[in-house]
Amino acid sequence: MPIDFLKLNEKNKDFFESVYQVVRLIPRGRVTSYGAIANYLGAKSGARMVGWAMNAAHHQKEYVPAHRVVNRLGVLSGRHHFPEEQSMQVQLEAEGIKVDNDQILDFKALFWDPSKELSWD
DNA sequence: ATGCTGACGTCGC
C-alpha cells in the first residue's frame, strides 16, 4: 500500500493534502512532475489541480519542496510563481540538479515517479 | 450564475 495515510477518496481537500505529502516524499536531488503526482493520486487529468495545490503549498505549515515539481518536460513552468522567480532554479541547483534555460538537464534520470518508487517497494 | 484562466497532459490533425 503506497498510499495509506493519504486517502484522497474523501474530498478534494484531502487531495491537496495528499499532494503536499507526496511532494515532501520527493528525495533531495530528485524531481517529479505534476502529472505523475496526479496519476499517483488517481486524478488522471488532475495535473492542473496539482499545480493549483502547489500554489497554496508555501501557505502550508510544513515545508513543501515545490521546486522539485515540474511539468512532464522537466521545465520549470512554475518558477514565475515563486517568491523570487529564480529561487526555484537556485534551490534545484543547490541539490545538484543542473538547470539550463528553465529546463532540467538529464531530467529523465532525475525523474522520481511516486507510483513507481512508492508502490510495492 | 456564467465564463475565463491556469504551476498540466493527452489526443487529434
Place this chain on the structure above:
DNA sequence: CGCGACGCCAGCA
C-alpha cells in the same frame, strides 16, 4: 513533429 482543442476543477471577475 508542431500546433490547437479538450478535459479537469478550483478561484475570481
